[in-house]
Amino acid sequence: MNIAKARQNFIDRTARKPHGSWAKKTYNDPKAHYKSFDILLDKLQLTQDDCYLEIGCGGGVLLEKALQVVANAAAIDHSADMIATANNKLIEINPDRYDLKTGDAVKLPWDNDSFTAAASANMFFFVEQPQEVLNEISRVLQPGGRFAMVTMGKSLLGKITFGWLYSLRTYSDKEMSKMLEQAGFTKIEVKSGLSSTQVCYAEKPE
């Protein structure tokens, strides 16, 4: 195997499409991501009446937290191992309350206007068709639906750390705002912090 292929395999196995026993164990308890989960829950202010969607749910930790509040939830991830890990995590919860799908975020397997709130943590930087994915999230949200996302912004610190190692796709706050606007969102807030985390929030117009 050549070096470029080995690097792609490493990126896939550990983060872009995590699979195998190390990935299952890591994403079952992704300690480095807990802060982003808190940010998203704070932005969305979920209530019992929400129908929640998560894009790229990994091992399901944020999903489980959301299900402590909302009545119903759904999630998608293109890694079958991550969906299995998330299913395991939700074992104590009534399966009628959630719908987990293995699939690509570029084509969400739900009808228009299905959800009132959506979140995505630490995955958008792997997405190859960012505008299409945002369009899909907007499509499946009901009018007034909220969307919150944590990804990596365009910063030198990000680039010299994970950005380069993982070939991450990053966008300036202005570029991200523009994509959200093109997807039909309003009340858009995009802010990159010093740590290179980019926090995004937007709503679908009523």
Ligand SMILES: C[S@@+](CC[C@H](N)C(=O)[O-])C[C@H]1O[C@@H](n2cnc3c(N)ncnc32)[C@H](O)[C@@H]1O
């Ligand atoms: C770095 S992990 C983050 C997992 C979880 N959100 C967290 O914060 O712990 C990225 C996740 O996004 C998923 N993912 C990446 N691109 C995807 C795509 N196009 N469609 C669906 N899932 C995707 C990966 O399989 C992986 O589980």
